[in-house]
Amino acid sequence: MREGRNSLVARTIIYGLSGLLLWFCFQPLLVLTILNAKLLLLLFIGSMLVMVYFKLPKWLCVTVCAGLILHAVHFYFFKAYPFLQPEWFLLFLGQTRDSFHSLWQGDAAEIPDVFSAFMFYLVFGFVLFTVNHWLEKGRIILFVALAMLSSLAIDTLTYFDGRQTIVVQAAVALALLSFHQWQNFVQKGDKTHSLRMTRSWFAVTGMVIAAFLLFALMLPKPDSLWKGPSNYVSGLGLSFFNNDSFFSGNQRIGYDDDDSRLGGSIAMDQTPLFTAAISGSPQYWRVAYKDHYTGHGWSNGNRYFMPISGSRSLSEMLTLYGAKTKKNEQTAVLRFSSSSPAILPYAGEPQQITVPGKQVKLDQLNGQLLTVDERKADQATIRYEAPSYHTSALRAPASANDPQIIRDTYLQLPQKLPKRVQTLAKRLTDGKANRYDQVNAVVNYLRSSRFTYSTDRVPVPSNDQDYVDQFLFASKVGYCDNFSTSLVVLLRSAGIPARWVKGFTSGEYVRNVQEKVKGKTIDLNEYRITNADAHSWGEVYFQGSGWVSFEATPSFSNPSEFASENSTNASERSDTQQQSGSSAESDQNQQSTNQKEQQQQKDPQQKTAKQNNTESQTKAQTNNAGAETPAVHWKAIAWTAAGILLAAAIAAFLTRKKWFRAVYVYQLHKKSIEHDQDFVYLFQRLLRVLALDGWERSDSETLREFAQRFDEQNDGCALYLLIEQYEQMIYRNGSRGYQLDAEQIRILLNRTIDHRSKVTPAEKDLNQKAE
Amino acid sequence: MNPSIEAHQTISELLDHVERVVVGKRKAVKLIIVALLAGGHVLIEDIPGVGKTLMVQTIAKLIGTDFKRIQFTPDLLPSDITGLSIYNQKESRFEFRPGPIMGNIILADEINRTSPKTQSALLEGMAEGHVTVDGVTRALPELFFVMATQNPIEYEGTYALPEAQLDRFLMKLSIGYPDRKHELSLLDRDSDRDPLSRLKPVLSIDHLLYLRHLTAAVFVSDAIKNYLMDLVEATRTHPSIALGISPRGTISLLRAVQAYAFVAQRDYAIPDDVKAVAPYVLAHRLLLKAEAAYEQKDAHMLIQEILASIKIPVSLKEPLQ
Structure with a gap:
């Protein structure tokens, strides 16, 4: 039982x-x-x-x-x-x-x-x-x-x-x-x-x-x-384990709907998501924009879907560009692969979207297009307007404040955003005459060599760490999400309405195709967009021009066209680092001169800023050191104590026999023998001592057998005599015939404990007496 | 003088005397005296010529009584043991002639050579202390000690004793050959042809009965009794044993333990007593399974095995009073 x-x-x-x-x-x-x-x-x-x-x-x-x-x-x-x-x-x-x-x-x-x-x-x-x-x-x-x-x-x-x-x-x-x-x-x-x-x-x-x-x-x-x-594992040729998309774990790979928690490394996964055949120049593909920064990422916020039907055209519902932005109408045909999520990316400002056999709806708060059933579409044809911004219009001083609704939504910052972000934003934008230059200053700051572009070894911010703050001041390593989010947050800190856009880069050119759109066959360039092309960037609001995209991530270039007022044809990548002097337009020259001037102006500032920076850093370090010193000491003490304790515990454990024996022997020497209980107790202690010395009595061995075995080896009969006494205590009823007195017992006990020594004459007398 | 100390002296005297005649057999002698004090009978299984008869003669002489010897043969009849009524023509009536069983100490030689019927006549007397002849029940003397010998079972022309009858012997032991030293001394003793004749009794029958009384009073603690029960129960559950120790066997073991303690001059039993007597008291009562034979184990080995597996009580369960 x-x-x-x-x-x-x-x-x-x-x-x-x-x-x-x-x-x-x-x-x-x-x-x-x-x-x-x-x-x-x-x-x-x-x-x-x-x-x-x-x-x-x-x-x-x-x-x-x-x-x-x-x-x-x-x-x-x-x-x-x-x-x-x-x-x-x-x-x-x-x-x-x-x-x-x-x-x-x-x-x-x-x-x-x-x-x-x-x-x-x-x-x-x-x-x-x-x-x-x-x-x-x-x-x-x-x-x-x-x-x-x-x-x-x-x-x-x-x-x-x-x-x-x-x-x-x-x-x-x-x-x-x-x-x-x-x-x-x-x-x-x-x-x-x-x-x-x-x-x-x-x-x-x-x-x-x-x-x-x-x-x-x-x-x-x-x-x-x-x-x-x-x-090494890859070297073994286990190609399956190179499957980045499966072994991506909690890393972000490619497109992900949830941006509320940014950070950590990402895996580059080459799974094709869709192909885009477009008529114009390559464009970034927008999936959605987000406006609420939480300190950890971009919250999904509310969604407000409106179906796009005949009465309300897409162009009315989604306006990105203002009147001052020049637009070229283009056409794109998207074909989605089986691994694509349910998304409908678009370039520029979409005017019309057709998904065969499906209705499309628009999230008016995030600018996201989806089929009504939120399932993946196979194909979509989009008519869109590619923007071409006028730098002069962008540089033009603002006639009035931004509309209230824009300021309400796109200047949001979390309460806990560290002050130094704001300080940095102020420093970067101070002295710039207009918003466009301010934005470019921040963009250039982010694209500078201070920051390293990398998709791996990007730390995940802890719960009480701000994502942007961590990137700007601590890790300085990141990928598009870090750069774009930092851009938006810095701009907002400087009072410039901005929002975060996610989507895809233009992808890789595949071939030239001919598509039939609305009965007309047109030549299109087909690009393939994979998971690795997932991207994010920033958008800044300009009065009159609407939303203008800016690319803050190094090694990516802004696909938007920036045209100066005077030139008709020349286009300029806003990416100043990629500027080449080959198209020597007067405007450009002027601009570069401007920039140089700005640079010169900036230099002393920067120097002082740098000094300040270094100073503050040193200060911070000293502070840190000051704060950590006791902690380090405490840790060292704790570790030492733990080590000593451990060593002591191990030593005590290894020498436990000696310890036990010492305690028992002490008891045997010191404890008085007044009652029978004392003797019984001491005798049992004696047996333990003997067991520790290697004389262990087996369970089926009687005390006498044990005593004989012991005494034979040790040339004596002390234990035997003690056992005779002990037997009377436990097997006999009532009164005892003969009894050793306390002193004799003590002698016998001691003699047994020191079983390595020879029989003493006094003990021989005792033996005879006992017999 | 303390009566028990006196008794102990008598016992050691008895032992010494027997050993003087039967040399080198102290253990067997001790066990036989244990059986004598415990009021049991002894079965000695051994080859002829190792001194069985001499041992019985010696003990009988030391108690100051005679011993009767029955040589069991295949044609022996029950009445040859119990005695029979003979018609006395002079007095014109039947007269009972007591058989050899009516003695105090009986040597039943080669008990397994006679028919079971005759064996049972002796065994009935051993078990019940009386015999019934011609419808009259006659009590056997108070000191009635049977030492039976038998040849090893494997020998030709023997009737093995049934288990129920083996159970009536307190012990079964074998004397065995003396060792070389003692056998040499036997050779030297040639001139002294009759050591028996010079023996004087060391105690009387009454004294022996008193010693038996003292033996029964030897204290056996609960711990030892539990130890006995552990042993007995182990024989009942052992996988190689078909039939374990009966309650009669348990009581016999207790008696033997008491007697052994008494012989060792103690008035209390210790586990060593149990270990000493258990093989002789228990082994012949076991009925082994065939598996044991395959494993080439005999009853003695199994008893030793069990003894080696049972924990000895060595501490007090309850505090001392």
Whole structure:
């Protein structure tokens, strides 16, 4: 009965701990891959373990497992479709078939994420069944070893940082092994001391695990010495693991609807999303703009969709450019690939959009176009007006304040935005005569070599860190989101209405195509836009000209055309760094002279600013140092103390026999022998001392047998005499026949403790007396 | 003088005397005296010529009584043991002639060579303390000690004793060959042809019965009793044992333990007593499964195995009074 309960408890705990261990093994996948739904994975592991724990029939387990896998696939990729209808399933089947085709062709990079996710969950299922098999067969050590090995491999070969989790995982593994061993004890069925043993067993293992956890978590964990193991993995030719889109984890890849939390590295994924055949020059593709900066990113805000129908044309609903901006009407034909999200990007100011078989709606707050059913479109034809800004119009001093609605919406800044951002914005824009120059000053500042463009090793701001502040003053490494957001925030800080635009760059030129648009066949240039072309930039409001795009990210150039008043043909990329002197227009010359002048004017300012900067930096550093000094000391003390404690604990543990023996011997020497209890107590202490010295009595050995064995080796009979006395205490009833007095007992005890020495004459007398 | 100390002296005297005659067999002698004090009977299984008869003769002489010897043969009849009524023509009536069983100390030699019927006549007397002849129940003397010998079962022309009857022997032991030193001394003793004749009794039957009384009073603590029960229960659950120790066996073990403690001059039993007597008291009562034979284990080995697996009580469960 009791054994049954024990083994049930052991089984339950072992299954629980195994689940935990599996959870730790799978956890990196939440970070490394797009399978980032914690709950879903928990549900999967949990329900599978519960099923195998209750030993439900195999067919049921497999069915539920398959159901869970399908649910996961649906959850990640076909959320828009109802789960219980076959529509998505057929789609999925088609993709699976294509994937097998790609696999057959050896083209692992072409495998869509759906298939990868499906295969991963399939593997989870197999792993769970295998683990169950191991648990049933008691091969826990194998399971634990493989689990730890896999976690180590993931920590080594990927950027996943498992420093803390691996410690906890090891602790769980130890606990699992401890319970497994205990289960073995229970199964052996040693009834007589199972309870006592259970207690001491778990006391010991619990202490070991607790000590391990404490020290392992506290110990410093240096960075890995091998910096580029992922390159090594790539070198192995495992092309599947180069599938950036699947192994992107929580990184942003390409287009993402949610910008509320920016930061971190991004993966460059070359999955084609759509092709755009356009009639004019290459354009940035706008998906939406956002106006509310939270300090961490751009909030999605409210949405206000209006369907575009015959009565309300798109051109009326979405106005980007003012009267002073010249517009060229162009046509674009977009074809979306199967991996494209449900978006309808547009260039310039769209006048008309046609999606075959679908209605289109517009989010009037974010300028986002979508089909009415919010599903992916296959094709879209857009008639749009490409802007050509007049620099003179942009430079013209504003006749009045910006409209109230613009100022209300596009000057928003979070309360917690650090003051130094504003200071920097003021410094950059001060002394500039007009808004256009102010904007260019900020753009140039961001495009300067102060900042490095990079898509990896971009830190994620912590909860109390401002995204822009972190980029501008701390990390100075980032990609388009960092630059564009900083631009917008800096401009807003300087009182210039600006907003953040997300979309795609113009993509890669593919070929020249002929498309039939409205019955006319026209020559178009086709560009391919991939996930890696996802981009963001800033837009600034100018009275009369409307919204003007600015590119703050280095190495990207603004596709907008800026035309001077006088010139008709010449176009100028606003990107001053890319300016070439080849088209030597007077205007340009003038402009560059202006800039030079500005530069000269700016120089002293900059110098002072720099000095200030350095000063403030040094100051900050000193401050920091001042603040951190006690912390460092405290840490050092804590570490030293912990180290000493650990060393002491290890030393005490290694020399525990000596300690115990010393304590017992002390008791044997000092404790008075007045009552029988004292003697019984001391005698038991004596037995412990002997056990520590290597003289251990086995359970089935009688005291006399033990004494004989001992006395034979040690040339005496002190222990035998003591045992005779002790036997009377515990086996005899009532009065005793002969009794050693306290002094004799003391002598015998001491003699037994010093069992390495020879028999003393006094003791021989005593022996004779006893006999 | 303390009566128990006196008794202990008598016992050691008895032991010494027997050993003087039967050299080098102190352990066997001690066990036989244990059986004598515990009021049980002894079965000695051994080859002929190791001194079984001599040992019984010596003990009988030291108690100051005679011993009767029954040589069991295949044609022996029950009445040859119990005695029979003979018609006395002079007095014209049946007269009971007591058989050899009516003695105090009986040597039943080669008990397994006679028919079961005859064996049972002796065993009934051993178990019940009386025999029934011609419808009259006759009590056996108060001191009634049977030492039976048997040849090893494998020998030709033997009737193995059934388990129920083996159970009636307190102990089964074998004397075995003396060691070289003692056998050499036997050779030297050739001139002294009859060491028995010079023996004087060291105690009377009444004294022996008093010693038995003292033996029964030896204190056995609860811890030791539990230890006994652990042992007995282990024989009942052991996988190689078909039939474990019966309650009669348990009581016999307790008696033997008390007697052994008494012989060791103690008035309380210790675990060593149990360990010392358990193989002799328990082994012949076990019925082994065939598996044990395959594993080439005999009852003695199993008892040792069990002894080695049971924890000895070495501490007080409750505080001392």
